[in-house]
Amino acid sequence: MxxxxxxxxxxxxxxxxxxxxxxxxxxxxxxxxxxxxxxxxxxxxxxxxxxxxxxxxxxxxxxxxxxxxxxxxxxxxxxxxxxxxxxxxxxxxxxxxxxxxxxxxxxxxxxxxxxxVKKKNPKKAKIIKFKPAIFDKGTVLVINLDNGTYSGAIVLESENEDKEYGSNLILEAFINKKTKPTIQEILKAKVYDYSWYSSHGYKKYSSRFEIIGNLNVEQNYSCCRGTGSTYSSWINLVSNLQDNYYRYKENNRFKKVKKFLNLKSIEIEKIQRERVINEMKALLKQKSNSSKTT
Known part of the structure; x- marks a missing residue:
């Protein structure tokens, strides 16, 4: 209970x-x-x-x-x-x-x-206004980060299955430029992270995103809803990119954005399962080390 x-x-x-x-x-x-x-x-x-x-x-x-x-x-x-x-x-x-x-x-x-006792003012049915996913699949974005530099991202998936909010799976490139990156620069960059973003809360950060084009993304990324998938908020997408965080997330099988886009869904699912296993191993190791010192 x-x-x-x-x-x-x-x-x-x-x-x-x-x-x-x-x-x-x-x-x-x-x-x-x-x-x-x-x-x-x-x-x-x-x-x-x-x-x-x-x-x-x-x-x-x-x-x-x-x-x-x-x-x-x-x-x-x-x-x-x-x-x-x-x-x-x-x-x-x-x-x-x-x-x-x-x-x-x-x-x-x-x-x-x-x-x-009967309630004086009963609750009325709340009409839910659906907020669809912000971006279309394949949209290429330039992101103005907190420190004034620019990064880039590609929208991998756009889903509107929830009753209240749509969501986008967005892959962020590891870029810190004083000028806005091009689509080719984003494709050649390393993968920083990829997460799902709900349409909720986007308005506050909308001025930090600029659409610079669109790619034909054929892969179905619905598999990224399963084990090992991550959900984030828009504030994280506009935050400064960190070297130590990148090293933690880095996976040798998709160092570049372009290579990630060529991965099959079964490969991504495998990578996500391995991510969960590695995180569990790290947690167990941390607990083991902590118990030894106490």
Missing amino acids: GTWGVGIKANDDFMDFYDDIIEQFNDGKPFDEITKAMLHKYESEYKEEIDQLHNLFFALAYSGWECGYRDAIIFEKVKNIIEDGTNIEVWRELGASSSTLTKREKALSDFLKRIE
Whole structure:
């Protein structure tokens, strides 16, 4: 049970259920249908895991209260769970201390009192405005870095599968020039890094990017969503390039941008798996060295 407090919402499982419910609510689905769908999806799956079921019922009751809806059956389930001490017993079996159980009892009591009274201003469905990926696949960029120099980048992929934000997979070249690099200079440069960038937060840094052309990028880079893939923010893309970071990221199989573009997806997947393995080895070595010194 991923729990960080005694409150109803201080639990990973609760928040997962809650987020699922609210997402459906924002999509315009009636709350009675959401309730039926959630019960159908999870009730039988977690019938042997009482703590999970409790979080499911709590999430349905709380989100329903927030949105001005009460399912009589769910409310009674939650009321019984709280009043007969079932949830406290679950926490006791999971090893909670006496003081924690006392605090949990109060949190449950307060929660029940809260949802017994109709919410004055129920939550309204939030209409999500989709923000597509910023750049088209193959776009070549010049980046004005924090120190005033210029770097370059190539957009490897453009995806718009998420409900809120599109994203770009961008490969940054290892360039620090006082003048703007050309497309050929970017292709001949070493690979600095490649990561996914969401359309969220781009506006603040939009003036730091300039489109200088477009390349025909045929490779499908959806494989870069898997093991070893990295996700970054625009602030990192405009930050000064660091020699030590480059050496950490460097891979002899694609020192140049142009060579990277010729790699097949299976080769990239292999490289990403090796990256994860190497990072784990480094972490284990660090822990081993740390334990020896203590």
